[in-house]
Amino acid sequence: MTVTEAPVATRSSTPTVRRGRGTFRSRVLVPYAMLAPGIILFVAFMAAPIVYTLFLSFQKTKVSGLGLGSGARSTVFAGIDNYVTTLTNTEFGASVGRVLVYGFILIPLMLGLALLFALLLDSRRTRAAGFSRTAIFLPYAVPAVISSLLWGFLYLPAVSPFYFVFDKLGWDVPSLLSSGGVTFAIANIALWGGVGFNMIVMYTSLKSVPSDIYEAAKLDGASEIQIALRIKVPIIAPAIVMTALFSMVATLQVFAEPTTLRPLTNSLSTSWSPLMLVYRDAFTRDDIYSAAATSIVIALVTFAFSFLFLRVVQKRAFGQED
Amino acid sequence: MTTTLTPTRPDRAQRKAERASARTFRQKASPVSTGILIIGAIYCLFPVFWVLMASSKDSSELFSTFTLMPSTHLWDNIVQLSQYRDGLFWRWVLNTAIYAGVGALASTWISAISGYVLAKFEFPGKKVVFSILLMGVLVPGVILAIPQYFLLAEVGLTNTMWSVLLPQIISPYGIYLARIYAAASVPTEVIEASRTEGAGELYIFNRIALPMMGPGLVTIFLFQFVAVWNNFMLPYIMLGDDKLFPVTVGLSGLLNQGASAPSMYTLVITGALLSIIPLIILFLVLQRYWKVDLAAGAVKA
Structure with a gap:
């Protein structure tokens, strides 16, 4: 999701249709x-x-009884039994842990690269910017299942051009589909799919800044890099915060990538991510009640994360504006 | 906060003008920054290039020849994929077009009318309705998929096209965006003038407000289209009959079979290629609309 400020529209003073003398019908029923x-x-x-x-x-x-018959x-x-079960379930804890590691790898890398690309696109000294922008944004058109398919094959040593090269060089590179590498494997798929979108969000935000600000800084002798770090980055901070928030929410819900990769590797369990665990409980084990409790816990954690993050960041980044 | 997808691609005249002005200010090219972006572009294009090469190989070549070396079996693979269970793959493509296309159209219309009413009408309970809808933006759709399954199972709608279409029509985010577009692009005087002339509210919305919101609505449509096309979990849960699958669920199932029958891999790879090509074309073509979005000033980007 792309994010830019649009304060005009949400202000309550927006002129709305005056219907002071309207009937009940037109005032209430129609809307x-x-x-x-x-x-x-x-x-x-x-x-x-x-x-x-x-x-x-x-x-x-x-x-009741032996559990046979319709009334049994x-x-x-x-x-709160189901919640206790969920929270004490070591599989759930492990899946949350894996997803946190995955998020720590993915989010800083994805947003860092997105920011770098956006700043480079915005720089007047960059050439071929149109081509790069389109190319980097293109993976957004590829759904997670298909990008997981493509990368899944690129990770398979028998098919991968990377392993072909490693082989020729005589390097023994462990497979990314092994248990140690699979988190990186999934993070790379998400990075590939997400970096362009976040880049566009930030780039859009950069474009909305009037360029006289930069001209003034340039006259004062600021270098291109100084302008980028001291002026551009702080200006687009709200966009960066929103991309971080959306990325965090998406990270906690990762499902399609690991589910698609499973046939290609032995190192992904059916409870690799929290949502995979919910899916397994609900459909493989037919235990919809604990699956429901786990979903609620995931939703609450997501909310808590989002609110906490917004509060901390808002205090830090926008505190001085008040 | 608004959302605008804006890989702007200025039209020719504008681009020419930009180039001319860029030339005046043109600064020395920086090989480093250009280079970094090109590396990024190669990283992003590489898997697409690979799938193009890989889908030209037959199943023995896939594992025996160098992976980036093209072969001559692309057409054979397409024929083979088309013959797989009487053209099941094309059925998946059609299903995807219905889920994402029809779903996103319906979603756009409903978002537009809701956003329009929330922006342009004054009525009791408006704030409450808007805040509740807004909270929906934060509810992760993926978490809803399983409870949606159980609810739809109660009314016997699971394993039908409806079970994938209906849950994805409501988009709180789309409504939120539409409200911003409506407030920014539909003048209140126009609505009032049409009303004095006796036009009905639905007529005013469909014939007058909707076209004014046009460029913004393309953005909502694109978002929803990508969201539906990307949503794997919902159809994966809802559908048991593989004739109803979208491409994503279908290919993931084929890959599963590939574990025991490696010849399936060729089909999976060819299927992946065929399903991303239309998307990429659609994407490149629609870039122009995203630009209109900006130029029209409907959204302050």
Whole structure:
């Protein structure tokens, strides 16, 4: 998602249609009728699933007798049992740990490169910028499953041109699909798919800065690099914060890449990422109640992360503006 | 915060003018910065180049010849893929077009009308509605997929096209964007004037406001299109019948079979190539629209 400021539109003073003398029909019914499709879909596919998940997460199956026959299994209130199970589940902890490591590798690298590319695109001394911009943005058009397929083959020593070269050089490079390398393998796929998009967000933000600011700095004798670091980066800080936030949320939900890579490697378990664990619990183990509790925990952690991050960053980066 | 996809590609005249002005200010080219960007571009293009080469090989060549060496079997592979289970692959392509195309169109219209009402009408409960919708932006769609499955299972809609289409039509983010576009590009006087002339509200929206929001709506459409096309988990969970699969789920299934039958790999690779080509073309063609988006000033970028 790209992010740029648009303060005008959200201000409450935006002139709206005056309908002071309007009837109840035109004042209330018309707007709500026009909002109805959106509201109905929101309730059906966002609000209801969330409420239903909450409801499921407090239930469990009770087996009476031998568990045979139709009446032997019943659903009972479970209190916080499912949450306790989730939070004490070592598999869940391990999957969260893996995803954190993955995020620590991916996010700084992806945003750092995106920022570097955006600044270089913005520099007047760069040539072939149009070609590079299009090429770097192109992977955004490739869905995660297909990029995982492509990279998956590029990681396979039998097919990979990299291993062909390593082989000729006589180097013994361990496969990225081995258990030690697989986190890097997935991070690289996400980097490939995401760097261009984030670059465009930052570049768009850079373009909105009036260039006289730079001219003034240049007259004062600032070098291109100084201008980039001291002026450009702070100006586009809000865009960087938003890209970081979206990247963090995406990281916690990683699912498509590891799921697609699984057939190519033995080092990805069915619980590699938290969402893979939820999927396995819900569909392979038929334990929808603990899957529901785990989903709620993931959602809450995501929220907590986002809010915490925004607060910390806002204090640091924008505190002086108040 | 607004979102604008803006790989701007100025049209020819504009570009010429830019070049002319760039020449006046033209500074010494920096090989380092140009070089770094070119390396980035090569990194991004490399897998695409590889798949082009790999899909020209038959299944024995895939593992025996140097991987970047092209061969002559591209057409054979396409024929073979097309014959696979009576053209199942093309069925997947069609499904993807329906899910992403129809889904994104519906999503854009609903986002537009909701955003328009939220920007241009004054009604009780407006703030509450908007804040609740806004909270939806933060709810990760992937986490909703499993509960959506259970709810749709209750009404017997799982394993149908609806189960993939419907959940992806609502886009809080799209509504949020549409509200900004509507506020910025639809003048209140125009709405009031049409009203005095007796035009109905839906007519005003569809015929007057919608075209004014045009360039911004292309952005919403693109976002939603990419989001649906990228969403692997929802169809993966909802669909059991492989005739309903989108390309992504279909290819991932083929790759799974490849573990026991390596000849499948050729099909997977050819399928990957065929499914990214239209996307890349669409992407390059639509860059122009993203530029319109900027030039029209609908969004302050």
